[in-house]
Amino acid sequence: MQSRRVVITGMGQISPLGMDLDTFSAALEAGTSGIRKIESLPADALPSPYAGEALDFTGNISDFGEVDKNQMRSIRKNLKVMCREIQMGVAAAQRALQHSGLAMGDYDPERSGVIFGSDYMMTIPEEFDKATAACLNGSNEFVFEQWAEKGLPEITPLWLLKYLPNMPASHVAIFNDMRGPNNSITLREASAGAALGEAMMTIARGHADVIVAGSTGTRVHETRTCHSYLQDPIAKGSDELSGQCLPFDLNRKGMIIGEGAGSIVLESLEHAEARGAKILGEVIGQAICTGWKADRTPDRATAIGNAMSVACRDAGIQPGDIQHINAHGLGSEQSDWDEAAGLTQFLGDHAQKVPVVALKSYFGNLGAGCGVIEVIGSLLAQQKKSLPGTLGYSTPDPKCQLKVSAEPQEITSDGVFVSLNFSPQGQASAIAIRGV
Template sequence: MAEVGKRRVVVTGYGCITPFGNTIEALWDGLAAAQNAVAPLKSLPTDALPTSYGAEASAFTGGIEEFGPLDKNQQRSIRKNLKVMCREIQMGVAAAQVALYHAGLAIGKFDAERTGVVYGSDYMMTLPEEYAAAVKKCEADLEARKFDTWASQGMPEINPLWLLKYLPNMPASHIAIFNDMRGPNNSLTLREASSNAAIGESFMTILRGHADVIVTGATGTRVHEMRSVHTVLQEQIATGESAGLCRPFDKNRNGMVLGEGAGSMILETLEHAEARGAKPLAEILGQGMSTVIARNGESNRRQALVNAIRFALEEAQLSAADIGHINAHGLATTDSDKEEAAAIVDVFGDIEKQPPVVAVKSYFGNLGAAGGVVELIASLIAMQKKQLFPVLNYETPDPSCPVNLVRETMPAPSGPVLNLNVTPQGQAAVVIATI
């Protein structure tokens, strides 16, 4: 077992499913063109929602060709199991398979016992149609609030494998099975903090010497018949003239925008990558996580972010001045942006002292658990392209959000990216990476 802290952890592959398309090239093209991917929703009825806009990953249909090049056995196995994967799981597995291909990691080219999967997601919600036949069978009794016939008449109408389609541990399970990965396997469900938490745990798993390679990432959605209802009941959603715009840190922001997607990265030790002739695309330098919530249930996103940022900087042995740019959570809700801005000021100082700040959600809203990894991939590609993309839809500065936002395309500064994510419940996760 390698000594903790002595290993270097590099990134050798990317894969993503986003509202811009199913490739990292499509992601970059959308960012470089400053394109707004938010449009009228087509995949679900919106008459019961306060908005009719969202950013759908419409290029993803779940077809086997969207899982990247596969050998015949993998293709057969994945196609057979598509029926027990909901859309979120399908997107997560597809992103991972594309990342594995990008990294050149085919079955037989790695030690199965030293290769694992750590994946993030949100809790997954069943589609109403899964229960439709069962409810119809017992409709009269259910309307009369009589439930005695549900077990005998209703339940038999439900697919006995329906639960497998919605378990949040299934992305990691499927990826491991399809690729014969027998090392550490973990699933993290921390809402929007899931991506960075999964990447951070993957990083630490490799540092601990428990694995040489980890497939990591996350999948998520806010575009879903039930999830969208939950989201609008729990959070501030952009409405009115801003319904089709995500406005991080703008004075006139009035809520988040619904989105969906998935992202994956292949992490491995530098020695392992060099031994197999793989070129590192980036390096993970540090990670930090923190949850701050009061006894009455009130969260403190500001302090959670400050804690996580400082933990990550300490682990990376960096100071705040060493950071090249920040990829903000930038949810575009009134309170979240205000608390995040305060955390950035607490650690980095006022605008003049802060590194440039980007906010990928301004392009396609909140991808849920997938947001963090897609945002990190976006920053790493921008660093490779030597070009930072602007924050979209930012028109009126907000005195309560004094952050050094990138207003137009600019050269990417040297130095690593600090990637931030936080949940309404005060769970923060941070990753620091460089190219």
């Protein structure tokens, strides 16, 4: 079966740089950081008081854009069974659909679907307050033997639905009557590229005409933040450098935590043209690869090099054809070294020619939410014909032999860019997109 062309017709994002596309684009263009002193957690109790919080997102129904009355009623009713990550994901998807001009009735429900990436989702401690208190004895000690009889009845019956990683795709499909392919992917930061790639292939092979693809994630969370500080290479301290994400820079101090969600609407070219949709870009290649060493440790450099090679082979392009690479750019030493090694392996003689930009320098690591937001950033940059610089990049790390874009530079609207993300476990995803 001949593969169909897959185009992008809508975008939506919730990030530390705002909730609408114009605000997001303006922040990138102006070099405005969304990283600031954390507000949702006790900053003084953390090893670092900085984070990229999506402060504009409150979970109010107005955050979901201009939804019709029936959708508004349905979304509002279900807010109580959505944790913040799910709410952000659904809001980004609704905004993407609105941006695309697609409304129920404009598409065949049976040939329309949703594919979403996410992190594993963690419960907040408050969910178990009453249940735990019910199991305390006279000495204020927790008695586990009383949990089944006294604790469990105090937990909200629908508690688990608030934290299942398949719920963003489920809610978006239900709210928009999309009965076709539906999938959820949990590969940490690689989730976004994997979701976009799966969505592209689903349409290309003829199994759907429309797919809402996206991802949502957080590192700003009562429980998840504790996990991040224990497991991830986070910048610690309260000095100025500790509040900056500086990918590939010699003076970087580590990762900055953040939260956000992004979504794009993908359609077959025929479907988009038939309804007169404005085409924003075309997904022309995708890949997801895993690198693993003999000693059972991740080989991220190999995974990155392979993902870039496969995505570009899929797209029918060579390294020299790439307008820019939207890098993972975590801002920690080993991660940046691995990424630079994988990219230079792939780029070869073009390593000092192809511009590399790292948008996490603007908002930190949003977990699974990063990848789609970064794709949106590149698409908006192409529309403006101006690629933003990597914020704060001033002292190149000699171990990262890449052409990191430090200042804004002119680009064409129809060039090809590749978005790259990878997980600490060695899973890398790459998406090749041509602008219009």
